[in-house]
Every structure is written in structure tokens, then in C-alpha cells.
Amino acid sequence: MPGKIRFAPSPTGYLHEGHLLSALYVWAAAQKWNLKIHLRIEDHDRSRARDNYVQSIYEDLARFGFSWDSQSIQSSRTSLYESALEELEKKNLVYPCFCSRKQLESENPKSETGEIVYQGKCRFLGERLQMPEIENLPPHNLRVIMPDKIVCWHDLRLGDFAENPKMQCGDFPIKDRDGQWTYQFAVCVDDMDEGITHVVRGEDIRNSTARQIALMELLGCTKPPVYMHHPLIVDSSGKKLSKREMAHSLRQDLESGVLPEQILGNVCFKAKLVPSPAPIALEKAINLVMDQL
Ligand code: GLU
Numbered sequence: 003m004p005g006k007i008r009f010a011p012s013p014t015g016y017l018h019e020g021h022l023l024s025a026l027y028v029w030a031a032a033q034k035w036n037l038k039i040h041l042r043i044e045d046h047d048r049s050r051a052r053d054n055y056v057q058s059i060y061e062d063l064a065r066f067g068f069s070w071d072s073q074s075i076q077s078s079r080t081s082l083y084e085s086a087l088e089e090l091e092k093k094n095l096v097y098p099c100f101c102s103r104k105q106l107e108s109e110n111p112k113s114e115t116g117e118i119v120y121q122g123k124c125r126f127l128g129e130r131l132q133m134p135e136i137e138n139l140p141p142h143n144l145r146v147i148m149p150d151k152i153v154c155w156h157d158l159r160l161g162d163f164a165e166n167p168k169m170q171c172g173d174f175p176i177k178d179r180d181g182q183w184t185y186q187f188a189v190c191v192d193d194m195d196e197g198i199t200h201v202v203r204g205e206d207i208r209n210s211t212a213r214q215i216a217l218m219e220l221l222g223c224t225k226p227p228v229y230m231h232h233p234l235i236v237d238s239s240g241k242k243l244s245k246r247e248m249a250h251s252l253r254q255d256l257e258s259g260v261l262p263e264q265i266l267g268n269v270c271f272k273a274k275l276v277p278s279p280a281p282i283a284l285e286k287a288i289n290l291v292m293d294q295l
Contacts, residue, residue: 005199007032008040012048013055016165019235022269024204025068027232030240030291040196043075046188047279049180051077058160062252066262067280067284074196076188083183086191086221087176090146095220096176098142099124113170115209120145121171145173146187146217153212158230158295160205165212174213186210191218198227207241230278230295235272 009020009028031170032039045051047276056075063070090096099121101109110118125147150168157163167174174189193201193214208231215226234242255265263281275290282290 003036005037005038005044006040006197006216007035007200007202008042008193008194008264010044010203011059012044012047012185013052013059014050015055016058016253018251019115020204021271022066022234022252024062024202024232024263025063025066026266026291027294028229029068030288031200031230031295032084033288034292034295037200037201038072039070041070041073042192042196043073043189044185046076046183046185047078048182050292058253060102060255063254066252066266069083074192077193078184079192079195080280082195083188084189086187087144089222090176090220093220096137096149096174097127097145097147099123099145099173100140100142100176101129101240110172112283116172117171117209119169120174122173125173137220141179143175143179144177146176146220147173148216149220151216153215153227155210155211155212155226157211158228160231163212167213169218170209171213175219186217188215190194190214190221193227194218194221194223201227202230202232206234215245229251232294233273235269255282 006162007028009025011017029039031037041055041059041063054174087096093274101120105123106118106120110121113119124145125143148167148171150166152164152166154162154164174186175184177183190199211229211231218226236242252265256262261281263283264279266284267276267282268279269278270287270290271280275280275287275294281288
């Protein structure tokens with residue numbers, strides 16, 4: 003059976019050049035490794051996702067000529083997340099956390115990457131306080147208990163990693179205090195349920211991989227996907243594109259009459275795949291990226 007790769011944008015804005023580069027990597031990997039392509043709309047955060055952005059993802063990808071084999075949207079999969087949560091609860095791996103943002107900042111150390119490493123303050127609160135039913139509690143998020151264990155995983159581009167999620171972030175939220183499923187949780191449930199065998203995504207998410215593998219194991223996964231994190235588009239000084247530069251959307255360009263081939267040429271140039279920003283057809287751009295894999 004062929005494997006499956008996914009492209010998983012969040013509909014919290016229009017697609018930008020960073021997404022386009024990611025899409026090129028995903029489609030190139032699919033072609034090179036003979037994988038089916040799944041488009042997943044990651045609208046787990048209902049407070050930030052917008053329907054018009056969902057629609058624009060389908061339309062803009064199609065305008066560039068991308069096509070996919072299957073698709074899903076997280077907001078229609080709530081029952082799946084509920085049952086995954088129940089499964090973790092049955093194993094006593096979930097607890098409510100009442101810490102405020104300020105407390106989290108002041109009471110916990112930070113990892114090398116500047117991330118808060120939650121020390122588990124609320125973990126044994128339930129046993130101490132005889133907590134009422136979870137629904138009746140004051141504002142809280144739900145955290146999953148991470149095992150204190152090194153996760154060894156291999157990145158097809160960056161090599162071997164041995165990381166302990168307990169040291170990177172500690173127990174992390176799977177549902178936030180507004181009742182939204184978190185990215186980390188929804189992505190694990192989906193990658194498992196949708197039979198994803200390959201994950202190709204930007205380097206900025208690399209730090210999430212060990213904790214996702216650990217969470218998938220808690221959910222019963224025995225064979226996590228193969229991972230590859232691709233380089234990001236950087237500015238001329240080598241820094242990641244700023245929010246403002248990223249805010250410039252593909253849609254703006256397309257609507258002002260810039261041809262998809264020209265946008266593809268610009269992205270390939272910025273990603274240092276070609277020496278000049280000349281227009282490039284989609285197939286050619288995918289082939290250029292395939293040479294990087
Ligand atoms: N939804 C994430 C984003 O738009 C991608 C997550 C992933 O590929 O794991 O950045």
C-alpha cells in the first residue's frame with residue numbers, strides 16, 4: 003500500500019510564501035516516495051480560524067495547480083479528539099492545570115530554545131484537593147503527563163535526534179482554557195487516524211516532533227511517521243521572514259495579476275533553489291525541490 007503525506011495549513015490567514023515552499027516540499031516528497039497526498043485544514047483553534055481562509059486554501063492551492071487525493075478539516079472531527087482524550091484519561095494521563103500565564107512564566111525554568119518547561123505544579127492537585135467533576139472547575143487547561151524518557155527519532159534531512167519532552171516542555175496542554183484542542187494534540191490524533199506515514203514540514207516545528215511521538219505512543223501508536231523538516235525562507239541577512247513579510251499573501255499577488263509561475267519563481271529564488279527569480283512552472287519547481295530530498 004502506498005504511504006501518505008499531508009499538507010496541513012491553519013486557516014488563520016491567507017497562504018503566504020512560506021506555505022508555498024512547504025507545499026512544494028510535500029508534493030515533491032509525494033512524487034519521489036510515491037505517496038498519496040492528504041490536505042488537512044488545521045482549524046483546531048476555533049477562535050482564530052475563519053471560513054473565508056478555509057475556502058482560500060482550497061482555491062489558492064488549485065490556482066497554483068496543486069491537486070490532492072483526500073482532505074479533512076479538524077472542526078468536523080471533534081468526536082475523535084474526545085475519544086482520544088477519554089483514552090488518555092482512562093490511563094490517568096491527564097490533569098487540569100490552573101496556572102496563569104504569569105505563574106507559568108515565573109515558576110518554571112526555560113529550555114535552551116526559550117520554551118517554558120512546566121514542572122507539574124498542578125499534577126497532584128486533584129489528589130490533594132478532592133476535585134469536583136472536571137466540568138465544574140474554574141478556568142483551566144488539560145495537560146498530558148509526559149513520560150520522563152528520551153525519544154530517539156530520525157529526520158531525513160537533519161539526522162538523528164535524542165530528546166526528552168519532559169526536559170523540552172514538560173507536561174503540555176492538550177485542551178486550552180477556552181476549550182480548544184491544541185495543535186500538539188489534534189495533530190497527533192489526526193496523523194494516527196489518517197494513516198500518515200510521512201511528515202514533511204518547516205524546520206520551525208522540529209522541536210515539536212519528540213513530544214508528538216511521545217504523545218502518539220501514549221495513544222497506542224507503534225509506528226510513528228517518518229519525518230523531514232525543510233529549511234525556511236530567510237531574508238538576506240539569514241533571518242526567518244518577519245511577520246510583516248509573511249503577512250504578504252499569495253492571494254494579494256494573484257489578485258493583483260501576478261502569475262502563479264512568477265510567484266513560484268520568486269519562492270524558489272528566495273529558497274535558494276535557483277539563481278534568479280525567473281518564472282517557473284509548478285512541475286519544474288517540484289522537480290527542483292525533489293533534488294533536495
Ligand atoms: N498547521 C501547522 C502550520 O500551519 C502545520 C503543522 C504541521 O505540519 O505539523 O504551521
